[in-house]
Amino acid sequence: MRNLIADRAAARVGLRPLVFAVVATASLGWTPGVFAQDEAAGPAHPAHRLLAGRFLTDEERKDIRVRFGLWTEADMDTPARKARAALIVGRWDDPALADPAADPLDTAEALLFLGRPAESLARLDGLGETNEPIRAGRLRGESLDLLGRIVDADAALTGVVRSARANPPTRASEAVEAVRALMILQRLPDGEGKPRGGAGPYHEMMGMLRRAAEEVDRLEWLVPLTEGMLLAEKDNRAEGEKALREALALNARSGWAAFAMGSLAVEGFALAEAETIAGKIEGGAAGSALATIVRARARLRQSDAAGALEALAPALERFPDQPVLLAVQAAATAASFDEPGTQRLLGEFERRFPGSALAYVEIGRVLAEARQYAESSAYLAEASRRAPGWSRPLIERGLMEVQAGRDEEATRDLERAVALDPFNVRADNSLRLLRELATYARLESEHFAVRYKPGVDEVLAREMLPVLEAAHRRVAGADRGGIDHSPPFKTLIELMPDHRWFAVRIAGMPAIHTIAAATGPVIAMEAPREGPHHKVGAYDWARVIKHEYVHTVTLSRTRNRIPHWFTEAAAVYLEDAPRDYSACQILARAVSTGTLFDFEQINLAFVRPRKATDRSQAYAQGHWMYAYLVERFGPRAPLDLMDLYAKGVREPEAFPKVLGLSREAFFDEFKAWALAEARAWGMIPPEGVPTVRELLARDRGAKAADEEDDDGPTPALIERWLGEYPDHPGVLELAVRGALKASNQSATAAMVPLLERYAKARPVDPLPHKLLASWFTAGEGSASPDAGRRAIEHLEYLDAREQYQFAYAMELSRRYAEMGDLTRSWDKALRAVRIAPYNPRTRELAASVAITAGRFDDAEWQIKALTILEPERDLHRRRLEALQRLRDKAGGH
Known part of the structure; x- marks a missing residue:
């Protein structure tokens, strides 16, 4: 496993609780193969070495298969195993999780995800002794946080972290719980009401994960899953995706790992991938809330608020208290410009989860993408007020201010965010951008x-x-x-x-x-x-x-x-x-x-x-x-x-x-x-005129008699069609392409009338104009008396449609100059410069035309531009001197 304590440039990481993962980041490109493996993995799965142990009982083997997502239906023979499997895939409302025989911590975890923290807390209160005290403490702190009991949450989570520090966990899963507790704690104010922040906790969390992977249990898939979520929270897309792939290699059924990958795809605008991942999540948990969150966020990224609300509706009916679903619903309503509806949903959210910043962040992000900058700023500011230790609202607000062009405000917010979270890649990139922009002219x-x-x-x-x-x-x-x-x-x-x-x-x-x-x-x-x-x-x-x-x-x-x-x-x-x-x-x-x-x-x-x-x-x-x-x-x-x-x-x-x-x-x-x-346009034949396909079907017998291959109609058939329909665009195109095939893809004198007929019949196709332009500029047609005029006609057609090449504009400039039309020559030289402003060739032509036209100021600028583009060429300095002499000779104009 790679070193988790990488330097700042290589691994800017951090964590938020998995249950309330609000933001994940841009994907490098999701590969479906990660999820394509058979869930009952073959012998290559590392867990099979465990399963091959001679002294394992059948019950222990079942537990191992459940742990790694390798279970079969035969393994689902107790409520506890059914509950743990449901938790892995994300079936949070599975009846097994409510069974008294299920692990009470699994039940508490499910209740917390479902947005029922008071019930989760009650289950924890009746727990008594547990062999997973760190997990129980994290669940208690997270439940209290969701209930708005910040002081109590701080006490519970601080106790968990102190315990983990004093007695390092002997199980990798408990190390993961300590990391999750520490991350939640980082969002809460300290005993004096101040934000915690800073780099120290990040290094501590990474150290815990490194030790868990290297010294405790290399096969614990929760470690790379947590690492991936940490990296995603820090907008470190490359390392985050790598870690999540590792988690999925160890447990292909993990709903959380799939959700994190889907979130990466959404933020990276790989929306088809996100949809595929959502479908995969639903394969293990039909109607999954996690899949719905991915899908709804993807639609919001597409400015499809109605589609997001449509996707959310069935999940909200099934999971009416789930906080992330409710937050995304409020964001989609805000994106629909339904302010009364948004405020109603926020009121309901506050009633369920007092003091929570979650919905405000979700709304602020979506409104920023909708370019509702003032409204976005207000929601994100409120999120920061509610969660002063959470960097995400500040990052989102800073990024929004960057897009709005408010650099001073953006710098302020991003500097505050980086003080809280020194390792967020997007915040760091954007702050460096702002500092770079401050040096611009x-x-x-x-x-x-x-x-x-x-x-x-x-x-x-x-x-x-x-x-x-x-x-x-x-x-x-x-x-x-x-x-x-x-x-x-x-x-x-x-x-x-x-x-x-x-x-x-x-x-x-x-x-x-x-x-x-x-x-x-x-x-x-x-x-x-x-x-x-x-x-x-x-x-x-x-x-x-x-x-x-x-x-x-x-x-x-x-x-x-x-x-x-x-x-x-x-x-x-x-x-x-x-x-x-x-x-x-x-x-x-x-x-x-x-x-x-x-x-x-x-x-x-x-x-x-x-x-x-x-x-x-x-x-x-x-x-x-x-x-x-x-x-x-x-x-x-x-x-x-x-x-x-x-x-x-x-x-x-x-x-x-x-x-x-x-x-x-x-x-x-x-x-x-x-x-x-x-x-x-000549793209569809006139009323009553058959298409080429219809002509071919009509005359298929005649074509067969000509003993040609099946690639298309024979030259004889095309000639017959032209006799019937001399202005048919489709038939003329076939005739042109047939003539090109016979002439090695070059225009000939015999083709000129055909090309001109086709250009008239289908005026939107550039092909005949390209061939005629070539014929009248470089072919035999260039010797004809009116070659210049006819070449210009076709070059103008092509130049009007060109967006990347400057060759047409340069050729037109030269030809207009030869004709003595220096106004048009200058216009075309300038167009060539605008397409390729950094290319010395376009500048040299423009300078030459400007001098010929007596536009000495314009010529001077073009040559000065050349001195900037090619400072090492003394030729340009000498040209400026020569231009000054020419101006002096012309009277200084």
Whole structure:
């Protein structure tokens, strides 16, 4: 077993009681194989060496099989074994646990989990002597804590810890109980009412676990389980998952270990994995509260409050007093913007568990993700007031303040959290981020501030404000479907130097699967630079930030209350860019197969996609629906809907108020419009014209007679179809691909008319434009008299759709310059720079065009940028000197 007392960087760990595990952290990626093993494990299981002991009785072997989750039905022959098995898998209300013959500590444990601490305490009071005094003391302290009897809880837990210190446990399970008692004690104020905190108890807990594993019992699965929960509490995802895998290897039936893995998956947004784990938990405990908690939290992470409440309902009926279920229910109600309902549930929670901070933390976290920052702050502040020794409320509040762009408040909260809990990875990462950001430079305009790391990022930062203000005029303006709303704050753009810092900025951890994100008043973006520490390299940052700024503006207008599909649809719509061909293909397929998402399905497709293409379809179809909304009802319609959302009106009620149509009627009209659109794109044949599939079925006999293989129609058949349907997009595509196959994938003079016909018949496909652009720029077609004009036509088409490559923009800039159109040449050179601002090639072209056009100030900046990007090249200094001489010669302009 690895050394549990690792240094701070390698193992920042801590613990919270397993019964009240509120927060677990980001997963590195759960592997289903952990749970796939046969529960009646084979000879490889280490417990089989114990079971092979010659002097064991049959009863002892049964107990060993139960302990390691290896039992069979034949082993379930006493109430005590049934109760212990139920406790392992998480069947807390199993009748065996109420049987007088069950271990009374098992019964007390179950009662405590079920939210019945007074009954648990009564069972403990009648216990008398026990051979597990540390466990009994921990259960007593935890029950008292849940009852709000803090002084009594402190006394009970302090007694447990003192006893464990004076007489080190001789059983690993008792060492685990001492660790759990110490963790609960750390959350309680000391005798003077002050928070405990600090690093000492952490080292003590790790020492106890290390000794338990190395000196007492290497097979006790509760040790790695507790370690995994400790690590999860400290947001140490790598080590936490490793420990939990070890626990599951020793006891594959452990409901707690599975729950911890599921929690890791939820926090890491590995939501399909979380659902799979929840299903596994339910395999051992049908209707499990633990599985429900994982599932409900996953839905809340997906902004699906209704889905969370739906998941919680049957479990709450079965476990009406379970504290974590009740806390998650309150959080889901808060996320539904039902303030009266939230307060009612909090009142009921307080009646059951006086003084508890649990529900307030759960609500605060969920509201932070819903960008309800003021409300989140209030709930988390109340949680800290109730539990001043618990670092979690402070960590969550600090992270929320980071997302809200309130650095001073975030630093204050995170410093307090780290003082209590020096080993939390997310808190430490975020605090280091704040200290890093404090060293950044800042530029400001009327509506934006840009914060950047001094150095090479200056070359982009100094160019951003004019682009951002142009985005503001488009997005916040009223023209052409703008949002007609200016946020009452400056939006902060944080240009992060690499993907790791960007991920920490957004999630508090150094891994996230995007390159830009809006958290309301803050938009963080990864620098569009090539290199090993960057996710995608160069990209059209202006388009990406415009998309994110739409979120900022729509969230501001709606008070962060807007359907998921609607905010994404508005953001894509206001990118003002043509649809990608892949989006057109997905949409046309959905139209032709009758699988367009309705209003319920489209929101679920964003958060719980069933197919690989669901999320892509949701983005593309949402944009399509928004475009139809504007076209059919006018540009004010989406704004009027937003205003109703801001007032808390739900979408089903808002649509009739604004559009005079139900959502269902709107959707029916949209489907008819969408069919016409798909036909205009050439993705679906006109009414009465067969599809390629239908043509092939009709003429299958003729195809067979041509003795070709079954990969597709023969060239002769395609030619015949073109005779019947000369403008059929699908047939033209087949003809193009057949011609390419015959010409080694290159355009030829004979193909040009065919490519132009196909481009006209299916205007959304970039293929003919790529081939024609190549033909007129590098092929034989470049010698034709109008090659320049025709090349530009196709290059413009491609450049308008390009988000990552600057080659089209550079080629267009050169060609416009050759034509003497220096205005367009400069615009395209600038676009190339915006896609790849750190690439010297784009800067050199822009400087050259600027000089030719007499834009000496622009040329000077491009060359200065080159001196920052390539400080070792003296050439750039000489270019600046030459430019100054040129300016002097031109009269200083």
